[in-house]
Amino acid sequence: MRGIVVLDYDLTLLDNKLDFYMAFAETLSHYKGKVPDYSTFIELLNKNMLDKIIPPYVDFNEFWRMFRRTYRTKYLRLRAEAERSLLTLKNFGIITVIVTGREIHKQHVLADLDMLGLRDYIDAIYTLADLEYFNEREEFLFDKSAIITRAVRNFGLQPERGVCIGDFLTDLYSCERAGLVFIGLNDDHERNAILKKAGAKYVVDNLLDATYLALKLIGV
Numbered sequence: 342m343r344g345i346v347v348l349d350y351d352l353t354l355l356d357n358k359l360d361f362y363m364a365f366a367e368t369l370s371h372y373k374g375k376v377p378d379y380s381t382f383i384e385l386l387n388k389n390m391l392d393k394i395i396p397p398y399v400d401f402n403e404f405w406r407m408f409r410r411t412y413r414t415k416y417l418r419l420r421a422e423a424e425r426s427l428l429t430l431k432n433f434g435i436i437t438v439i440v441t442g443r444e445i446h447k448q449h450v451l452a453d454l455d456m457l458g459l460r461d462y463i464d465a466i467y468t469l470a471d472l473e474y475f476n477e478r479e480e481f482l483f484d485k486s487a488i489i490t491r492a493v494r495n496f497g498l499q500p501e502r503g504v505c506i507g508d509f510l511t512d513l514y515s516c517e518r519a520g521l522v523f524i525g526l527n528d529d530h531e532r533n534a535i536l537k538k539a540g541a542k543y544v545v546d547n548l549l550d551a552t553y554l555a556l557k558l559i560g561v
Contacts, residue, residue: 344559345498346430346552347489347516349507350441350450351412353526353548356420358383364412365391371407372399387531389510402482409444409469409483414453422549427462429552433561436464438492442483442511444469467492483511486518493519504555506548508532513541522558524551 348354351361359379366376374396377385385391395404420426430437439450447466454460467488472478477487493503500520505512508527513536516523525536525544533544543558545551 345436345503347505368408426552485515489519
C-alpha cells in the first residue's frame with residue numbers, strides 16, 4: 342500500500358533561518374517596529390516569543406499574514422540530509438508533498454526545487470495561497486489542515502496512510518486536525534521541547550531520522 346509524507350518547507354526541508362529573519366525584519370519595518378539583531382531573533386524564535394517584539398498597535402494576525410506573503414527564498418540552503426531523505430522516500434514509493442505556510446504561488450517553490458535539482462522528488466506543492474482557490478479557510482493562523490486533507494485525498498489515500506514532518510506548533514496542530522501522524526523536526530532542543538510539551542509524540546533532530554521514522558509509521 343502506498344503512503345504519503347507531507348513536508349513543511351521552511352526550517353524543515355530548507356535550512357533557511359536567514360530567509361525567515363529577512364522576511365520578519367521586512368514586515369516589522371513596514372509596521373515601524375524595531376528590528377532585532379539576528380542572534381536575538383534566533384533566541385526569540387527558539388523560545389516561540391517573536392510575538393513579543395511585534396508593536397502593540399499592530400494586530401498579530403495582520404502582521405503574520407503580511408509576513409507569509411513577504412517570505413521569499415533569498416539564501417537558498419537545503420538541509421544537509423534532505424536530498425538523501427527525499428531519495429529514500431522516492432525509492433520506497435512514498436508520495437512526497439510540500440505544504441508550506443507561505444502565502445505565495447507554488448511557482449516560487451518550484452523555482453527553488455529546480456535550482457536545487459530536487460523537483461523530480463516532489464509529487465505536489467501546496468501553499469496557503471491555495472486556501473482561496475479551494476474555497477477553504479483557516480481555523481487558526483497558519484492552519485494548513487484543509488490543504489493537507491486535500492493533498493491526501495488527491496492521491497486517493499486515507500489519513501492513516503500519512504505522516505507530516507514539520508518544525509512548529511502550527512504544523513503539529515494542522516497535522517492533527519487532518520488526521521495524520523506528526524513528526525517534529527528541529528535541530529534546537531528548545532523548539533523540540535515546545536513541540537513535546539504541546540503533545541507531539543515523535544520529535545527528532547534531523548530529517549533523515551524523521552524519514553526513517555515516517556516509513557516505519559506508514560508501515561513500509
